[in-house]
Amino acid sequence: MGLLALVAVLAASVLAACATIPRSGPVTKGGSVSSHDDPFGPIDYHPLGPDAGETQEQILNGFIQAAVSPETSYQIAREFLSDSFRSQWNPDASVTVDRAALRSDPARVNSTQLKVAITPSAFIDQIGDYRAAGSQAPVTLNYSFVKQHGQWRISQAPNGIVIDSDQFQNVFSPHPLYFYSPDFHNLVPDLRWFPSSRSTIATRIGKALLAGPSPWLQDAVVTAFPKGTQLASGSVVVGGGVAQVALNAVAAGADTATVNRMAEQLTESLGATASSVELTIGGVTQNVSGATDALRDPAISSTPLLLKGGKFGFLSSKSIVPLSGIGDQLAALRPTAATVLGDGSAAAALAHGDVYAVSDGLAAPVRIDDRAGLVAPSIDSRGIVWSGVSDANAAFAVSAGDGATAALKASWPDARQLIAFAVSRDGTRLAALIGTTDGQSHLMVAGIVRDATGHPTRIGEPVDLGGLGLSSGLGLAWTDELSVAVLGVSPQGGTAIVTQQVGGPLSDPTAGPADGVAIAAGNPSTDVWVLGSGGDLETPAGNGWQTATTGVELLATQQGRGE
Known part of the structure; x- marks a missing residue:
């Protein structure tokens, strides 16, 4: 086997080993991985589902570890939940970033309840806003269990996910959504954090952009999208570097300047996932004439x-x-x-x-x-x-x-x-x-x-x-x-x-x-x-x-x- 082939095999073996998260053994810290280290995109974690005969403690640990994978709407994590609770749990409600090494072991509350104490370092809310934790005080999370088909499953858990700070940088990625200054002279970024799933990231960005700016920026910036504008198909499809964005008819009849601004907001916001945007409104393809005169990150001199x-x-x-x-x-x-x-x-x-x-x-x-x-x-x-x-x-x-x-x-x-x-x-x-x-x-x-x-x-x-x-x-x-x-x-x-x-x-x-x-x-x-x-x-x-x-x-x- 040639040297390059051997290196490729070893690299593939290492990535495969990292992709499955163990649920037992000591906690060790691995090196962080950035998007520049991975030429094929974000890391996909493939955690294990529950095994037969696992205890409540094992089910809880497995659930928390499986929730780092957003693929298919957190399908693996949902396998640890009871049938009645599986559809109720909302993983997108929040993200709590902590250090796994500082988490307590599951502690018994009663025969069907466990609790875990975590020390948050940051929080992501349901719209993707990142905030550093204002306190180092531990937070207690409670979980309830039920026997289902002879196996323990979680019947009640807090909405949202808990993720180790090292894994967070690999699973979530920052994406600036772009709005305008009220005079439309400047593009203004509103940074959000979303799971880096290849299949959903463009749709998450598109929906968040249409929903408008973060509350603290609400009255300081404006958007070109009329109120009520939504994705007509419910998703943004990206292929060949082109994002196909189909909007409902709320924006139908918009003038050329407004259409160009909508396209510019989409293009700038989707820049990490697509190089251009094809925009349709109410089923009609829009003729976008190009970027507006808005400035992004105004330049100043490089000389003191x-x-x-x-x-x-x-x-x-x-x-x-x-x-x-x-x-x-x-x-x-x-x-x-x-x-x-x-x-x-x-x-x-x-x-x-x-x-x-x-x-x-x-x-x-x-x-x-x-x-x-x-x-x-x-x-x-x-x-x-x-x-x-x-x-x-x-x-x-x-x-x-x-x-x-x-x-x-x-x-x-x-x-x-x-x-x-x-x-x-x-x-x-x-x-x-x-x-x-x-x-x-x-x-x-x-x-x-x-x-x-x-x-x-x-x-x-x-x-x-x-x-x-x-x-x-x-x-x-x-x-x-x-x-x-x-x-x-x-x-x-x-x-x-x-x-x-x-x-x-x-x-x-x-x-x-x-x-x-x-x-x-x-x-x-x-x-x-x-x-x-x-x-x-x-x-x-x-x-x-x-x-x-x-x-x-x-x-x-x-x-x-x-x-």
Whole structure:
């Protein structure tokens, strides 16, 4: 046998062994497998069904392990259930992610009941929203049993499934659903997690997209699909890289722009499963003329924007290329923090303890906030300045720089301090680094609700994405359409950077520069810069950090332009 053939046989043997999940023996941790490791798609687990004569404990363990396989509507897991309960159990109601090694053994409640204690690390709800567990307290799950045809079967169990965190990454996959900013200038992602079953994933994505955005984004984004639009056939069929999407007649009569937007939402959302979409509405094939002008993940410069040597501009080698337009105004202000629109037309700046709006349409910077305790301001894609103070219960001052300022309050849960905040590059979401009452630093997000003119009118109900594992937070920066990098003090000393995906898990921390005080990001998302307290600008270099330039007074944040 040739070497390549032998390798292929061994690889097939290993995969076959991994595909069947044992229900006895010690728990061991295997290596994680990503979609890049598997060129043929997601891993399919093929657990064993129940054996004759198994005890209640064996049936329960087998059921929990079999529920990692979503194939054929969790058919194997349902074999552990009684005939009367089999159709009642809803595995899609929720997902509890835990560590199998921390689960308790089944404990006896009475002759027909067992309980298991688990320690959740995250939850997925019925629409696919991911949330980190807010507590490390164990959760008890109760199961009832009945004898059926002489064999024990589960007659009552919690809806949803329990899955080990290592298996979760293989069985479930993240899929951003795309909606629009209210002005249709931007595509906005809403990350969901679905079982990676080849036969059902496109249908799950299609149904979730038609059902609309997550509750926290509900009023911040819009969809092109009219209310009541559903899949006419109940499924999305993918073949040859083409997704065939048949919708009911609710959207019949939609104009060309709306049809193009519906097709674009489907194409972007189904991007992991299909390269194009064929759309029919009420049985009529739609003539889709192509993508709209909407931006996805607005680009910003890959070069850091600095104040150095009295000049405000982009770093080029060791010198500064002055920012045209408002660069001179910003340099004259000598700000300690600033966020600048990508086209250089406007900025929000913190200088001399006050927040200013700077614009090429203004003769001079306009002071919009002089409250005590101001933190670094932000500016959104429409050039509207956002200003906040460290008191997390205080309102944000929001101004277009025309002298009129609105007060918008966010109800950050368990908030003690607003450390830093930033508007997303598409202008639809507000990320905030919050010091909570338990002494932790949490990242939270909220949707931004706007009126017909694009002015913010309300901050939606915030979502707490969880603790960051930092002794204290220092600053944050959006790195792309879904991710926020947070700089903070590491419990081990020095600084650390953690990246939180909005709607996904927290990354492992990476060591930052020892004296980092501010963070900014560019394009691509791997372009991250940290400013040290002594004025050194640091950039990642291998496993460490390299000084790009010295004598920096300010590292500015760059914002996308949504128009």
